[in-house]
Amino acid sequence: MRRRVGKKLAKAKQEKTNKLNGFLLLGGILLLVTVALYGPKLFNRTNQSEIIASQHIGKNIPLNKVCMVRGDIKAKDTHMLRIGDKVYFGCCQKCLSKLKNNVNNVQYASDPATGKMINKAEALIKLNPINSNKVLFFESQETYDQYLKLILNE
Incomplete structure (x- = not known):
């Protein structure tokens, strides 16, 4: 059992x-x-x-490929927003709203070479050589070249 x-x-x-x-x-x-x-x-x-x-290393990045709020490159075209005679681009309605209302002065950026505040709609946009997921806004090709010299000498 x-x-x-x-x-x-x-x-x-x-x-x-x-x-x-x-x-x-x-x-x-x-x-x-x-x-x-x-x-x-x-x-x-x-x-x-x-x-x-x-694809954008060293090249001018087209405005419509950048979200001017987040500061990154998009695969698809971003949405255009015209404010007066300036044209801005954002990736979504939230970003467009921030641009429209200039929340936290988002329509402007500091040129990394000179520190001068510039309007993003008028800026030269380049890939950030330190963080390739982001872009930087420059007043001109000249200030971009100055910036490259600065970071390469460090």
Whole structure:
């Protein structure tokens, strides 16, 4: 009688272990499938922003490719906002609203070489050589060249 009870307990324990292993295996398979399906999309975002940035190294960046609030380059054209005789660009309605109302003086930037406040609508826009995810606004090509000399000498 004891042998039967012992065998039943062992069998029940084995069945429980088999179920647990089955759930672990199923969970592992689901994890692999999720990574296979969504992993490339996650990694591709970083690569896409690097590719976009690399296309603009040393070049003037078109106004319509920049969000003037966030200071970054966009893959698609941004939205135009005309204020008087100036044209600004933002990536979304929230940014356009900030530009329209000049929240925190967002229509202006400090030229990194001279410190002079310039209107972003009139600025020369270049890729930030220190942070390639961002742009810098310059008064002219001359001040951009000055900036490059400054950072290369450091």
